[in-house]
Amino acid sequence: MCGIWALFGSDECLSVQCLSAMKIAHRGPDAFRFENVNGFTNCCFGFHRLAIVDQLYGMQPIRVKKFPYLWLCYNGEIYNFKQLQKQFGFEYQTLVDGEVILHLYNRGGIEQTASMLDGVFAFILLDTANRKVFLARDTYGVRPLFKVLTDDGFLGVCSEAKGLTNLKHSTSLCSKVEPFLPGHYEVLDLKPSGKVASVELVKFHSYKDEPLHAACDTVETLPSGFDLETVKSNIRVLFENAVRKRLMAHRRIGCLLSGGLDSSLVAAVLLKLMKEINISYPLQTFAIGMENSPDLLAARKVAAHIGSEHHEVIFNSEEGIQAIEEVIFSLETYDITTIRASIGMYLVSKYIRKKTDSVVIFSGEGSDELTQGYIYFHKAPSPEEAAEESERLLKELYLFDVLRADRTTAAHGLELRVPFLDHRFTSYYLSLPAELRIPKNGIEKYLLRQSFEDSNLLPKEILWRPKEAFSDGIASVKKSWFSILQDYIDQQVDDLLLEKAVEKYPFNPPKTKESYYYRQIFEKHYPGQGNWLPHYWMPRWVKATDPSARTLKHYKSATQE
Numbered sequence: 001m002c003g004i005w006a007l008f009g010s011d012e013c014l015s016v017q018c019l020s021a022m023k024i025a026h027r028g029p030d031a032f033r034f035e036n037v038n039g040f041t042n043c044c045f046g047f048h049r050l051a052i053v054d055q056l057y058g059m060q061p062i063r064v065k066k067f068p069y070l071w072l073c074y075n076g077e078i079y080n081f082k083q084l085q086k087q088f089g090f091e092y093q094t095l096v097d098g099e100v101i102l103h104l105y106n107r108g109g110i111e112q113t114a115s116m117l118d119g120v121f122a123f124i125l126l127d128t129a130n131r132k133v134f135l136a137r138d139t140y141g142v143r144p145l146f147k148v149l150t151d152d153g154f155l156g157v158c159s160e161a162k163g164l165t166n167l168k169h170s171t172s173l174c175s176k177v178e179p180f181l182p183g184h185y186e187v188l189d190l191k192p193s194g195k196v197a198s199v200e201l202v203k204f205h206s207y208k209d210e211p212l213h214a215a216c217d218t219v220e221t222l223p224s225g226f227d228l229e230t231v232k233s234n235i236r237v238l239f240e241n242a243v244r245k246r247l248m249a250h251r252r253i254g255c256l257l258s259g260g261l262d263s264s265l266v267a268a269v270l271l272k273l274m275k276e277i278n279i280s281y282p283l284q285t286f287a288i289g290m291e292n293s294p295d296l297l298a299a300r301k302v303a304a305h306i307g308s309e310h311h312e313v314i315f316n317s318e319e320g321i322q323a324i325e326e327v328i329f330s331l332e333t334y335d336i337t338t339i340r341a342s343i344g345m346y347l348v349s350k351y352i353r354k355k356t357d358s359v360v361i362f363s364g365e366g367s368d369e370l371t372q373g374y375i376y377f378h379k380a381p382s383p384e385e386a387a388e389e390s391e392r393l394l395k396e397l398y399l400f401d402v403l404r405a406d407r408t409t410a411a412h413g414l415e416l417r418v419p420f421l422d423h424r425f426t427s428y429y430l431s432l433p434a435e436l437r438i439p440k441n442g443i444e445k446y447l448l449r450q451s452f453e454d455s456n457l458l459p460k461e462i463l464w465r466p467k468e469a470f471s472d473g474i475a476s477v478k479k480s481w482f483s484i485l486q487d488y489i490d491q492q493v494d495d496l497l498l499e500k501a502v503e504k505y506p507f508n509p510p511k512t513k514e515s516y517y518y519r520q521i522f523e524k525h526y527p528g529q530g531n532w533l534p535h536y537w538m539p540r541w542v543k544a545t546d547p548s549a550r551t552l553k554h555y556k557s558a559t560q561e
Contacts, residue, residue, distance in 0.1 A: 003027030006045045006156070008133060008195065009042055009153050009191075009193060011154065011168075014036065018034050020158075020163050020164065024048060024159055024162065026411050026412070027048050027050065027410045029050065031059060033049075033061075037128070038128070040128075040194045045061045047059070047061065060098075066102075066106075069128045070106070072099075073124045075122050075144075075145075076120045076123070076142075077417075078098055078100055078101070080245070081097040084216065088104075097119070100117075101125065105134075111204060112212075116212055118423060120138045120140075120143045123136050133155070133187075133196055134186065134187055135185065136184070137180050137182050140183075140402060140421045141183075144403070145158075145180040146164055146178065147177070148178070150169055160410075161177045161526070161532065162329075162526075182397075184203050186198060186200070186202075187202075207391070207430065208391070210424070211423040213423070214423075219237060231436065232447075232450060235428075235447070235448065239269065239420075239422075243362075243419045246362065246419055247277065251359040252281060253274070254284040254285070254286060254358030254360070255284070255285050256285075256345070258295045259287065259295050259299035259301065260467065261367070261448070261465060262364025265457065266420075268305075268306045268457040269419075287312050287348075288315065296312055296314070298462060301461070305458065315344075315347050317488075323346055324521065326411075327342045328518060330342075332407070332529075334518045335518075335537055336512075336537070337547035339518050345408040346408040349361075349412040353412035353413055360414075361409055361417065363405060363416055365402060365418045365421065366394075366418050370421075371445045372437055372438060375539075376540055377389070377438070380541060383435040384434050386434065394426070399537075405418065498516050501519075505523075507530045512545070
């Protein structure tokens with residue numbers, strides 16, 4: 001995990017523009033480099049490094065003697081770089097996993113490069129010999145990427161939008177900053193002036209298709225057929241493989257642990273595999289909540305069962321409320337549920353950075369979208385519609401849960417790893433018949449739970465623990481985080497302000513005091529950028545005015561039993 005930044009065709013002094021690159025310094029606290037491009041005085045790269053692999057030769061932009069005309073700035077981890085080396089006979093000059101991007105590009109061009117990478121990535125590749133610039137981002141957008149391109153060909157690219165919002169240009173301030181679409185690459189021509197022109201934007205991978213790189217995966221062909229035992233075995237094999245490949249690190253590994261199904265499965269499989277490869281240090285797990293919250297109690301049970309070195313971070317309502325503005329600045333969104341769920345993750349990441357030496361952090365993101373874990377899936381009219389909704393959620397992950405997970409950890413210089421979003425695992429799960437994937441017997445993620453039932457990885461009460469609304473999971477039993485937020489914000493936003501919200505914010509107008517309060521803070525830091533969020537996250541098939549699960553009938557009846 002690191003921060004990448006690049007400009008092509010800047011009319012302004014680069015040393016002034018460079019100040020914008022410092023806005024993402026939190027992403028790479030270990031080192032910084034700013035480098036001009038030979039022959040193009042108005043083009044440059046900026047890089048903030050978090051050193052995870054190859055401490056000696058990992059600085060960027062990466063350039064190697066074999067390809068002196070190629071410049072690479074990337075943020076991510078390529079898990080199959082050794083398999084690709086073996087398959088194609090690549091001769092690496094560093095231990096950096098991303099070096100494989102240069103070799104793949106030289107061998108087969110940008111389409112093959114993006115398609116063959118098993119991992120998470122956002123990259124800028126410059127080919128000065130052929131006067132091309134390439135941008136690419138992984139399938140689910142686990143690694144962030146933003147760009148701004150003016151009509152006269154000035155291009156800015158950055159890991160976070162905040163590194164582009166104040167760039168200067170001869171015509172105006174650059175305002176049309178937008179996220180680069182996941183699963184796509186873009187080809188741009190580089191003109192002698194340093195300016196660029198977009199040639200094409202191409203979708204290189206659909207999450208339903210088995211990825212091209214599966215051919216050189218460590219797990220070979222899986223048994224076919226949809227009988228339950230085969231399916232359950234394949235899910236276990238692929239999930240374990242997803243965790244195993246993500247062990248690639250020269251820094252200490254830790255794991256977020258809420259005590260829910262997803263993070264508990266990740267932690268249990270992770271610890272098992274760490275023991276198998278004789279990693280010398282104990283796995284640190286981290287839970288956050290208010291005193292005696294359900295998440296803390298459940299996480300304690302899991303940690304005791306798997307034998308991790310467990311840390312509990314206890315916060316009070318004042319600390320949570322005080323963090324709201326910092327969190328919105330880090331997130332670059334005003335989405336209600338994303339902000340609510342980010343407070344805890346932001347505070348636990350802050351603790352990890354200050355109090356421990358864990359840097360590579362595993363987490364359970366992506367499971368709810370993939371395995372139909374949201375409570376509203378109980379209301380799906382049919383298995384087919386549930387499957388379509390699952391795919392829609394995965395497509396939009398980069399705007400919501402993946403955005404939350406990246407920014408809250410990156411704000412504190414941590415690197416997140418999310419095995420549930422492994423390309424091979426997700427494409428297999430989505431290939432299963434729709435009726436196999438729906439909630440059963442009133443329990444969401446039934447198939448996933450069933451697959452690990454006989455593994456003894458987790459206590460039965462955790463494996464079958466119903467989903468908590470995040471605001472309830474981290475809150476004290478006496479009062480939910482949801483209620484605490486409502487009470488505080490009710491005092492901050494006047495009724496009259498809310499009545500005039502549509503006039504002030506015509507795009508995605510706030511409909512509650514809470515959403516108005518978040519929007520106000522967002523606009524303070526990112527004025528006029530409301531279009532970064534196309535729509536609010538909301539449950540389907542129910543008449544909901546709030547995204548929280550605790551407002552849904554199924555959830556209320558389950559928690560009241």
